[in-house]
Amino acid sequence: MSAPSNFDEFLDGIWKQNPIFVMVLGMCPTLAVTVSAVNAISMGLATTFVLGASCLLVSLLRHSIPKQVRIASYIVIIATFVTVVDYAIQAISLDLYEALGAYIKLIVANCILLGRAEAHAAKNPPMPAMLNAIGMGFGFTLGLFAIGCVREILGAGKLFDISLFGPHFQPWVVMVLPPGGFFVLAGWLIVFAAFDHYKTKRTLGVQA
Amino acid sequence: MNNDTIANILLTTILPGNFVLAMFLGMCPFLGVSQKLSTAVPMGIATAFVILVASVSAYFLNMLLVHFHLEFLSVITFITVIACAVQLVEMFVKKTFPELFRQLGIYLPLITTNCAVLGVALFQTARNYNFAQSLAYSIGGGIGFTLALILMAGLRERMQLSNVPTLVQGAAISVILGGLLSLSFMGFSGIGGGE
Known part of the structure; x- marks a missing residue:
């Protein structure tokens, strides 16, 4: 009985409650590190790991953490895992570490993490809590990837460092600069809104 | 290590290197509390104060951590200090301006998870700023954040009078x-010696 519902928890974060496009959370890394698809994916995966691990721990400790100091405890748990990821990335790839810079440490201040810990992990047993967190993490990665792709293709004419349009392509530089991040995110938000609009109109049409 | 003058740092963080519009720190309150000027201003000031407190304490904490070779604890200690500073501000606002406290709501405790606050602490450490430079960096950052919040709130107040297409309403139009604000702030690049 529990298998399908656990799977639902997992899917929830990817689509129905996608942290970037539906809940509009965790905007800082979303805009700051998405200049290329590779950066976006690694940031997403790092966040997913921290999210999954800290939600698991919060859920395991949910009966022993006093209510008054819960936020502080969550933050310390999250900060611990962020430190782990920070050192791990530094050991795996120094280039990536330099590209992401202080934004890896800033995962601590990502609203998605505290939001998940408070809203879901603190009230649910470990298994669904972790699945939900990982689903959210993948949803977040997907969102980052979508933005990163568009920005890399338009701003550098490349995807995963492979040139797409040949040597005569004039890169649209503003897309890899800060304003481009805002505009691409706005574009995706509009796409999602349009999709939602279309879907509600269709279901309403069926009812009538 | 770093030879930026204080005036350079101050100008850079306020205009071309604005925390919100160029470095994407503190986006949540930027999109969340910028509906009205009357809440944007106190929110900006509260955040600027927390940034200042966090920066000063992070500077001394970092000296302590380096001394004991405990650099790996930096994230944990910084965030704990920030959480305490936010608690302080929250109690102060609740006692002195209860009306304002209600308006700011959830966004006041959320200053803890404002990337701008932690960002200042981390960036000043990464760039090896000395005490005066850190101070300039945090004050400039706070002013820059408040400026961005006020500009955004002014734009959004005007926005209520205009006819926005249904699809773009909500988050999309704010983004x-x-x-656009970020684009216009890019025009300041070069001021303060550049990044």
């Missing part, structure tokens, strides 16, 4: 506004 587009943010992009």
Whole structure:
């Protein structure tokens, strides 16, 4: 009985409650590190790991953490895992570490993490809590990837460092600069809104 | 290590290197509390104060951590100090301006998870700023954050009178506004010696 519902928890974060496009959370890394698809994916995966691990721990400790100091405890748990990821990335790839810079440490201040810990992990047993967190993490990665792709293709004419349009392509530089991040995110938000609009109109049409 | 003058740092963080519009720190309150000027201003000031407190304490904490070779604890200690500073501000606002406290709501405790606050602490450490430079960096950052919040709130107040297409309403139009602001702030690049 529990298998399908656990799977639902997992899917929830990817689509129905996608942290970037539906809940509009965790905007800082979303805009700051998405200049290329590779950066976006690694940031997403790092966040997913921290999210999954800290939600698991919060859920395991949910009966022993006093209510008054819960936020502080969550933050310390999250900060611990962020430190782990920070050192791990530094050991795996120094280039990536330099590209992401202080934004890896800033995962601590990502609203998605505290939001998940408070809203879901603190009230649910470990298994669904972790699945939900990982689903959210993948949803977040997907969102980052979508933005990163568009920005890399338009701003550098490349995807995963492979040139797409040949040597005569004039890169649209503003897309890899800060304003481009805002505009691409706005574009995706509009796409999602349009999709939602279309879907509600269709279901309403069926009812009538 | 770093030879930026204080005036350079101050100008850079306020205009071309604005925390919100160029470095994407503190986006949540930027999109969340910028509906009205009357809440944007106190929110900006509260955040600027927390940034200042966090920066000063992070500077001394970092000296302590380096001395004991405990650099790996930096994230944990910084965030704990920030959480305490936010608690302080929250109690102060609740006692002195209860009306304002209600308006700011959830966004006041959320200053803890404002990337701008932690960002200042981390960036000043990464760039090896000395005490005066850190101070300039945090004050400039706070002013820059408040400025961005006020500009955004002013734009969004005007926005209520205009006819926005249904699809773009809500988050999308705010993000587009943010992009336009960011574009105009890019015009300041070069001021303060550049990044």
